[in-house]
Amino acid sequence: MTRRHTFYPLPRELHSELGIREYLGLSMMAAFGIYLLFLSGSSSVDREWLRAAFFTTSGMTCIGFLALIWSGYSGRRRITVEGTSVLPGKNGLVIPWSRPHLYATLLAFGSLVPAGLLLSIGLWSGLLDIPLTAGQAGIFSIIGLPLSLLAIGVIAVHVSMQRTRSLIISPTELTFPGVLSMQRTVRWADVRSIEMGPSTLGNAVVRLEVRRSGGQNNSKRAIYAERFSIGAAATFQLIRFYHDHPRSRDELGDNRSADRILTYGLMDEDAADRTGGVG
Numbered sequence: 344m345t346r347r348h349t350f351y352p353l354p355r356e357l358h359s360e361l362g363i364r365e366y367l368g369l370s371m372m373a374a375f376g377i378y379l380l381f382l383s384g385s386s387s388v389d390r391e392w393l394r395a396a397f398f399t400t401s402g403m404t405c406i407g408f409l410a411l412i413w414s415g416y417s418g419r420r421r422i423t424v425e426g427t428s429v430l431p432g433k434n435g436l437v438i439p440w441s442r443p444h445l446y447a448t449l450l451a452f453g454s455l456v457p458a459g460l461l462l463s464i465g466l467w468s469g470l471l472d473i474p475l476t477a478g479q480a481g482i483f484s485i486i487g488l489p490l491s492l493l494a495i496g497v498i499a500v501h502v503s504m505q506r507t508r509s510l511i512i513s514p515t516e517l518t519f520p521g522v523l524s525m526q527r528t529v530r531w532a533d534v535r536s537i538e539m540g541p542s543t544l545g546n547a548v549v550r551l552e553v554r555r556s557g558g559q560n561n562s563k564r565a566i567y568a569e570r571f572s573i574g575a576a577a578t579f580q581l582i583r584f585y586h587d588h589p590r591s592r593d594e595l596g597d598n599r600s601a602d603r604i605l606t607y608g609l610m611d612e613d614a615a616d617r618t619g620g621v622g
Contacts, residue, residue: 348607350422351576354539357419357547369409376405393461393471400458407451414443419547421574424605428572431601435513438571438578440505440520448501452494459494463487510571510578512585512600514592517551519566527564529553531592535561537583547575549582573604580609587611 379402386395418441430437465471466484475483501508507526511518517534521527533554540548547569552561568578581604585592588611594600603609 347612348610351424351574351580351607351609353420353422353576354579356539356541357575369412372405372409376402376409378402379405391472393465394473397458397461397465397471397473400454400461403454404451404458407447407454410447411444411451414441414447415546415569418444418569418571419575421569422576424573424577424607427574427577429601429604431598433596435511435516435518436595436600436604438510438512438573438581440508441570441572444570445501445505445508449498452497455494456491456498459487459489459491461487463491508570510566512581512595514595517582519564529564531586531589534586537579537586539579540565547579549575549579551582577604577609584609584611 379398383395383398383402386392386398428439428442430439461471463484464487465473466475466480466487508520510520514531516528516530518526518528529551535552535554537552538550540550546567549566549568551564551566553564555562566578566582568575571578573581585595585600594603
């Protein structure tokens with residue numbers, strides 16, 4: 344089949360660029376992270392190893408969160424699928440979580456674990472010499488440990504529940520990650536409409552309107568499309584295409600769906616090419 348497209352068009356809701364405030368915030372975060380790493384170097388020269396370790400891990404935490412924000416923005420703006428991971432299978436098509444997003448998450452929260460521990464233990468023991476008042480030291484010595492525990496929990500979720508971070512689309516249903524990686528499953532028959540929600544905080548949210556049982560009002564389900572390996576535009580087109588063309592859903596049980604994604608065949612005019620008629 345002749346390829347009609349070489350990219351997936353970006354939905355209009357994702358056309359907005361980062362504003363001045365966003366760029367200013369990211370620049371300040373980057374500058375602060377670099378400053379902490381500079382303090383780490385100067386502390387090492389002075390052989391103040393505890394200070395050096397704290398400033399190093401704190402600086403890497405800033406850099407990690409900066410990378411996490413940027414990976415989300417990159418996924419939101421991505422329009423091509425070359426080099427991405429798409430896994431066809433008998434139980435449905437699997438779109439894995441974005442590797443850059445995973446690595447940035449592990450860097451940010453992996454650095455936060457020792458930073459929080461060093462902060463609490465160092466201030467409690469009086470061994471960490473950083474410019475804080477007595478009141479500030481008391482507050483930070485309390486919040487350091489909970490931050491470390493929170494970071495450990497986030498890392499555990501991302502490492503142990505990688506399968507649940509994937510988008511899985513079968514001929515009968517969609518399964519996608521929800522809060523804290525808990526999976527949500529929605530049947531195609533219950534999906535009433537699909538739309539691309541307004542971009543907020545770098546997110547690209549595909550919103551599903553889902554029918555509830557018992558005649559209740561429809562509910563909304565959110566899929567954070569920028570976090571998947573193929574990016575937000577392709578994820579939106581993928582879900583929209585198989586919702587609008589139910590006759591094509593049998594492709595989701597074999598290799599044809601992966602081939603359709605990777606050859607940019609998810610536009611409406613492509614439906615007849617592989618099904619023999621309008622889907």
